[in-house]
Amino acid sequence: MEFPKDRSAEPLPQPLAPVAGTVPSWEQARTSAARLRAVQASGLLDSVQEPGFDSLTAVTARLLRCAASFISVVDGERDFYKSQHGFPEALGQARQMQGQTFCHFTLDRDEALVINDTHAQPEWKAVPTVQTLGVRAYVGVPLKSGGQNIGSFCVIDTVPREWTTNELETIRQLAASAARELDLRAALAAARQAAATARGQALSRERVLAVVAHDLRAPLQVIQLSAKLLQRSGGTGHEAVTHRMLSAVGMMTTMVDSLLKSTDAAPHLQPVAVATLAADAVDMMTPMADKFSMKLLLEPLPEATLQVDYGQLVRVLGNLIGNSLKYSPAGSTIRVSGARRGATLDITVTDNGVGMTDEEVARAFEPGWQSESAKARNDGVGLGLGIVQSLVEANHGQVRLESRSGMGTSVTISLPCT
Template structure:
């Protein structure tokens, strides 16, 4: 047992020396190709066996000169086979790595990526799949950025037009009053007040939308009932509905408890009702209903606008979108529905629109307040 322990010790010392030499070689070749590293690994395995054998032989005189030559030749043949295998494996891995590098060159230009056809190791194949997934996410992000940029340019154009028109009217009316040529000053004053109120509403909407996009919308949620929110919103919209000859229908509204910012949610309902009233012809009706489930409450506003073109449905909640080419009042700045979506999503809810017979239905989904 002592001889075996001594043999194991000398074999371990020889193998450790070969391993340390391999570590030094790998450190020196750390910036070289993978094939060089594989060759070093193969050489370490062969040299560790040779060093262990020679150290035991020299220390304990277990072999004569002839046996030592035989062992040396055997180890040399093993070394040649190991080196050849390492070279072949290194060339294969290097080819897969070069193919992946060539495929990745186009990644930063157009965001597309196609996996190389060269067979690769499992690690390189996994890396290639990750690049494909990153390319898909990058393409989707660029598409969203293009859509947001187009929406932003459209919004700026519409806002500029909507601001220029009332400002020009205000300038003309103030000049007429200043020159004393206004035949009915009281009417001019009333018109100026109305235009100022409309401009103030536009600025308020822009400020609200900027807070939503910046993520600085501050909510103060309180437990309330959808029945109360709908009742307050309908009461606030009665005058506008009467002016346009539109009937407001209070469909069954369940007293579903929700935790929302009452002020912001009242703004959501007001925007939906104003939008529905403006697009419903005289004699039509706007209906509001609310239902609740175990986890979600649904609040819907249905109008008689005749429906929205299917191609336009995905853009209804985009900032600045108004569904037509009209850019004059009372078209507005097209911010109301964008604000609706921002506030509802800030409450962890969802909003969508669908066409129904004779009109369209805006549907909000909000979490039900826990008991």
């Protein structure tokens, strides 16, 4: 079946005027801001022809032996044809059409628009393509993207046609294939956007960390010099305090140097006794525990040596202890314990704080995610556990979290022993 000769130069019938003061529902849908945003977001407007879509329209036209099959994308001014098979040469090359078309009538529908004879109703007969293309039969299945009708999968013929149940089902199934392709594209676009956002957040975080780490060096040097002056003054009663200050400054300097490394740099692995690692982290966080009227209890640890980046692991344990301090009531005891399991050593930080729901546990390591209670407290930006996980994995370890709402939280890092 072919189109008759081009009659675009002949005068067109005028579309039926709507009742005064009313706007047809399809016209409201066509100009809807939400729908037009979905059209733009689909990325289909003015896109190149693609074999995947072209094969669908070609198969449809051949199976049904109709004049043409096409995929239209309708914006506020025109119909753009993502794919077509059977159009007259001029229209096939232009790939777009201005003015009212049958595709507009699908924009407010969920089901296919089926027309057996466009001459049977004045509304259909007044559509310009009835004259310019000789359209006498039409089926249009709405295509959705982002929950909006952005166009339709269409079949037209140049003679009246009683569309059979099998023919209509064939059109619907082929239209569903086109819709699945749109869904896949939307999912891919969303994934790319999410990845770009995540990369941007990570880059922003690393820049902030680099600036903060760089600027921390000066005050750390001041604290270090002041502590050494106190130590040299020979005053009594301050030995433990100055020792703790110098120890903390040393650990902080190591962590600052670690922060200033490239994010792609491998950890600086070195043998570290697990007891030393845990004791240094506890010693560093003890002043904070004292401030909150809590106790840090370091339980006996197995004699074992870990091949890890000392600065990164002190940072990990400090982060976990800090979380426990934030979410535990005054008077609580935060326990740091360890156990050996074959070639693996577990270090666990346990508290009796507010705990977490199952949903919160499932999302706890997502970068940027915060529980509602954390948001209410305005505690950071939700990066802590994500950083813990990335640092532990960089040191060839694993981290797991167990928690019950109102019963406290236990976080364990598992690392290979040497």
